[in-house]
Amino acid sequence: MTTTRAAPRSAARPAPVRSSYRFELVKMLSQWRIRLLIVACWVAPAVFVAIVSQQSSLPADTVFGRLMHGTGWAGSLVVLGFATTWALPLLTALVAGDIFAVEDRLGTWRHLLVAVRSPRRIFVAKTLASVTVILLLVTGLAASGIAGGLVAVGNRPLVGLDGHLLSPGNAAGTVVLAWVCAVAPTLAFAAVGLLGSVALGRSPMGLLLPALLAFALQLTEFLPLPVAVRLALPSHAFLAWRGLFTSPAQAGPLLVGLAVSLLWAVVATALAYRLFLRRDFTDLAYEGSGRRVLGAALLPLVAVVALTAGVLVGATPHTGSGIEQRKLQDSLATSFAHLYRLQTAQLHRPDVTEAELGATASCDKGGSPVLDEGPGNDWRCVVSWHLPGATAVGSAIYQLDVTADGRYVADGDGPKEVNGYFQVRTPDGDAPNPLWQFDGNVDLLHSAEKD
Structure with a gap:
């Protein structure tokens, strides 16, 4: 078997x-x-x-x-x-x-x-x-x-x-x-x-x-x-x-x-x-x-x-917050120059380039006793620019609220015809003023060039 x-x-x-x-x-x-x-x-x-x-x-x-x-x-x-x-x-x-x-x-x-x-x-x-x-x-x-x-x-x-x-x-x-x-x-x-x-x-x-x-x-x-x-x-x-x-x-x-x-x-x-x-x-x-x-x-x-x-x-060489006076000034001047051209187009004025404007900014944080760096809502900046063919130099004041992550809000503080009012009077009617309030962003890792 x-x-x-x-x-x-x-x-x-x-x-x-x-x-x-x-x-x-x-x-x-x-x-x-x-x-x-x-x-x-x-x-x-x-x-x-x-x-x-x-x-x-x-x-x-x-x-x-x-x-x-x-x-x-x-x-x-x-x-x-x-x-x-x-x-x-x-x-x-x-x-x-x-x-x-x-x-x-x-x-x-x-x-x-x-x-x-x-x-x-x-x-x-x-x-x-x-x-x-x-x-x-x-x-x-x-x-x-x-x-x-x-x-x-x-x-x-x-x-x-x-x-x-x-x-x-x-x-x-x-x-x-x-x-x-x-x-x-x-x-x-x-x-x-x-x-x-x-x-x-x-x-x-x-x-x-x-x-x-x-x-x-x-x-x-x-x-x-x-x-x-x-x-x-x-x-x-x-x-x-x-x-x-x-x-x-x-x-x-x-x-x-x-x-x-x-x-x-x-x-x-x-x-x-x-x-x-x-x-x-x-x-x-x-x-x-x-x-x-x-x-x-x-x-x-x-x-x-x-x-x-x-x-x-x-x-990275940065040891602080990354928000420095020079970087903030460069960012604000760049934004202002771009937005100035938008306002110029709204008002049907002759166009100018950013290079022709030559916009610069001077910023101060909280007055002379305070170090000009770091976040805060006490930044005060003056933007200056020059139009081709004009002898006078234009200037506008901004109050900046800068947060720790690099974002800032620029609030226009005059003159009224530039950035002191939320609307501008154009040939087509009232329109939002791009220079009145705007957001910006600072590169925390970027190193600003020294003079």
Whole structure:
């Protein structure tokens, strides 16, 4: 009698990443909270921009806010400013900050592990699914804001942060590029959300971690930090996109901000991956560990900031705030010369070039006892220029409010016919005076040339 041996049973293979990713994505999109966020991001900015653009009172305290009557591209940049301050960190908290914690709340880890058979592939699939949803939300904010502005106001030229005029085509490309640059810091906050979701389990603190980080970093923006420390924070790229709207573009702070954000995204994701693979999934009552978050999450990220700041200290000669008298004077004079030409066109006067004007600025901060550097609302500047064929030298006074991130608001203080009134009387009727109030941006890494 012959006997037959049973064929050895092959080990069960893990589910493919593609299938796991598709499953996680469908699971996320089936949640009413995610669906509501998608609808809000694709509809609310367009409605907001369309309504505000038709109001007599504009958000002048926001970059490009006072330009919403003049061009549809300004509305999208106002949305971008709001999104980088509040919306994007909150969106990453609601999406990435809950992607792992939801399994703890529902108690479904055992079922997921049995189905996928690979913690590594579970982590990859969940990470890719959360990033996909976040990119969908960012795309919605950008597209909706642009559409609302173009429909409500129109495809018109945009005045940059140094007064130069961007054609509709250039404005479109620069606005889209600004939104693309906001993706890098968004991914950094998303990675922090993944880290909190893994480390803190079902605890709500994991969900709030990106929002709390954003709030803490916003508070530091008001402090007179050295340039190296400011640029080492992952939130700086949320502000550095403003440098795209000068000519030439202020590329240094933007590139540094993008590199720092991507470094944070990689480090935080790696920390989350390490914690996830070490987790004991047999503990059904897992609540996270504060000590684990401190030792394996927060301290490494603080070390990243310290290391990045150290590298920047060695790479840049700046040790102060980066806001210097000479840089502020050059920026103000450049903006004034560009905007003076816009006013000249409004009044149908003979055109002059910036070189013919030869605009210069002299700025003082808080009087003689105060050092002329750093942020503050006590900067007083006098701009001088000379028209071809004229013997007299023109002058105009500005009060400047300079923030620690390099943005400033120049408020005209006379003479009235130049910059002392918000409108100018043109042959076609009253029109907004481009020299009355305008925004500017100082390159924190640029070294001003000495006389």
